[in-house]
Amino acid sequence: xxxxxxxxxxxxxxxxxxxxxxxxxxxxxxxxxxxxxxxxxxxxxxxxxxxxxxxxxxxxxxxxxxxxxxxxxxxxxxxxxxxxxxxxxxxxxxxxxxxxxxxxxxxxxxxxxxxxxxxxxxxxxxxxxxxxxxxxxxxxxxxxxxxxxxxxxx
Numbered sequence: 001x002x003x004x005x006x007x008x009x010x011x012x013x014x015x016x017x018x019x020x021x022x023x024x025x026x027x028x029x030x031x032x033x034x035x036x037x038x039x040x041x042x043x044x045x046x047x048x049x050x051x052x053x054x055x056x057x058x059x060x061x062x063x064x065x066x067x068x069x070x071x072x073x074x075x076x077x078x079x080x081x082x083x084x085x086x087x088x089x090x091x092x093x094x095x096x097x098x099x100x101x102x103x104x105x106x107x108x109x110x111x112x113x114x115x116x117x118x119x120x121x122x123x124x125x126x127x128x129x130x131x132x133x134x135x136x137x138x139x140x141x142x143x144x145x146x147x148x149x150x151x152x153x154x
Contacts, residue, residue: 069108
């Protein structure tokens with residue numbers, strides 16, 4: 001009997017950024033909980049010592065969003081995406097805001113509402129996030145909150 005070689009196999013159509021531990025954290029999130037996605041030299045509150053932080057430092061915010069939203073349903077009530085508005089330092093919205101909005105619409109097959117919050121209000125919401133994903137450490141600063149929805153279609 002010929003021996004079979006063991007091959008590292010990926011799941012079909014699963015983004016390679018979605019590791020087992022990351023998928024477990026996303027699956028454990030309850031509908032209505034927030035996920036914080038940050039990029040660049042930006043600090044957001046970490047809720048507690050046991051809070052899960054996933055480092056995707058060499059990944060663009062757009063690629064991280066694409067991977068996350070391929071498996072994470074967004075809430076269908078209210079506004080499921082919030083971004084940190086750094087209006088004091090920027091006259092126009094950064095391109096990443098438009099990119100995240102487009103990626104969300106493609107993933108959800110619907111228009112996804114997005115709102116902006118100042119640093120204080122954003123920090124208050126981020127302090128209660130279930131998980132923090134850090135992307136693109138050397139990129140432009142950006143921060144988003146994504147609210148998980150129910151995976152069962154209504």
